[in-house]
Amino acid sequence: MNSSIQDILSRANQEETLQRPDVIQLLDISDPNELQALFKTAYKIKKQNVGKVVYFRGLIEISNLCQKDCLYCGIRKSNHDVNRFRLSVQEIVDAAVWAHKNQYGSLVLQGGEIQGDEHADYITRVLERIHQATRNELAITLSLGEQSREVLGRWRLAGAHRYLLRLETSREDLYRQFHPDDHLWQNRLDCLADLRAENYQVGTGVMIGLPGQSTSDLADDLLYIRDLDVDMIGMGPFIPHSDTPMAHHLPNFNKNKQLDLGLKMLACARLLLPNANMAATTALQALSDTGRELGLQAGGNIVMPNVTDPKHRRAYQLYDGKPSLDENSEQSRIGLQRRIESIGETVGYGLWGNSPRFDQRGV
Ligand code: SAM
Numbered sequence: 001m002n003s004s005i006q007d008i009l010s011r012a013n014q015e016e017t018l019q020r021p022d023v024i025q026l027l028d029i030s031d032p033n034e035l036q037a038l039f040k041t042a043y044k045i046k047k048q049n050v051g052k053v054v055y056f057r058g059l060i061e062i063s064n065l066c067q068k069d070c071l072y073c074g075i076r077k078s079n080h081d082v083n084r085f086r087l088s089v090q091e092i093v094d095a096a097v098w099a100h101k102n103q104y105g106s107l108v109l110q111g112g113e114i115q116g117d118e119h120a121d122y123i124t125r126v127l128e129r130i131h132q133a134t135r136n137e138l139a140i141t142l143s144l145g146e147q148s149r150e151v152l153g154r155w156r157l158a159g160a161h162r163y164l165l166r167l168e169t170s171r172e173d174l175y176r177q178f179h180p181d182d183h184l185w186q187n188r189l190d191c192l193a194d195l196r197a198e199n200y201q202v203g204t205g206v207m208i209g210l211p212g213q214s215t216s217d218l219a220d221d222l223l224y225i226r227d228l229d230v231d232m233i234g235m236g237p238f239i240p241h242s243d244t245p246m247a248h249h250l251p252n253f254n255k256n257k258q259l260d261l262g263l264k265m266l267a268c269a270r271l272l273l274p275n276a277n278m279a280a281t282t283a284l285q286a287l288s289d290t291g292r293e294l295g296l297q298a299g300g301n302i303v304m305p306n307v308t309d310p311k312h313r314r315a316y317q318l319y320d321g322k323p324s325l326d327e328n329s330e331q332s333r334i335g336l337q338r339r340i341e342s343i344g345e346t347v348g349y350g351l352w353g354n355s356p357r358f359d360q361r362g363v
Helices: 003-013 020-027 032-050 089-101 117-133 149-157 172-177 185-197 215-228 255-272 282-287 291-297 310-315 329-342 356-361
Strands: 053-063 106-111 139-143 162-164 201-204
Touching: 003 020, 003 032, 020 215, 020 255, 032 255, 053 089, 053 329, 089 106, 089 117, 089 329, 106 117, 106 162, 117 139, 117 149, 149 185, 172 185, 185 201, 201 215, 215 255, 255 282, 255 291, 282 291, 291 329
Parallel strands: 053 106, 106 139, 139 162, 162 201
Antiparallel strands: none
């Protein structure tokens, strides 16, 4: 093994702060032995800091209505080949009750970005009804895009605890390339600051392997996220969607390479923020049947099993090859538990699974 990789990993093991060149070198690893050494180190640091318990976040895809037009996203407003839907409050509550009965400690409500009072009221009702139906026993994460501070405050009061808003990239010029002119990178940053001010547990992340993105950009992304001092990280590989303008932007798209890059990012994130929660995302699973387990072995400690009624899942495809389209919630719970146990970990049933980073913050 290259002596400098060994040196970086042993410095990480001794809790030394890694520098930009170190992270770039780790992201550039191509030697299989070095890759395994990186994952092994990240796994050791994960075990020491967040343990070998995997927390389930029951994912409810509440709506694919979206006012945004991100050039990579399958539910972008200009994609007219999508059957648009919004779940009723009762459908969401039913999914939440199922998750609660099955001992999921928490939920993620994700959907396209919609601004305005009607939507804000709908989410407020959803939050209140879920808490009534589940005795306030579930932690709730929202992932509903940029919202005003006032709306974020209302949702926090109605019982949302956490919020995931990806920065997508820390390079503003790259953000501009993949978004229309009126989508501002700075707004996302401001929204992340508002989330912290409103006392949310804050999660962010980036898309990995975008066209024109280098490993030094990705290292900058990780350092940027470290400096934002977030509680959770949810990042995953970019995967093209055939009905978007970016369908053919990566002519040499290679699933294995994209997967490896995603896993390297997760491992480096674990070295940089040892006590944060990190998702082994569905996008990893879209690239390989065992993608989520590999993600857990590279430093992730969270998975988001889909608990949305399968009849709506086809209409919520952010990228091609979304996995588990026809699997019902019970099948995916059993399958995932088996996979998690097969790598020597356990499911944290009935637990909220806050990150130690958040708990130590003492808010
Ligand atoms: N609308 C909300 C927002 O913007 O945060 C939440 C839903 S949005 C669809 C969730 C995330 O999906 C985005 O932050 C983006 O990173 C990811 N995503 C969208 N299209 C993708 C693609 N083609 N490949 C990988 N991830 C994608």
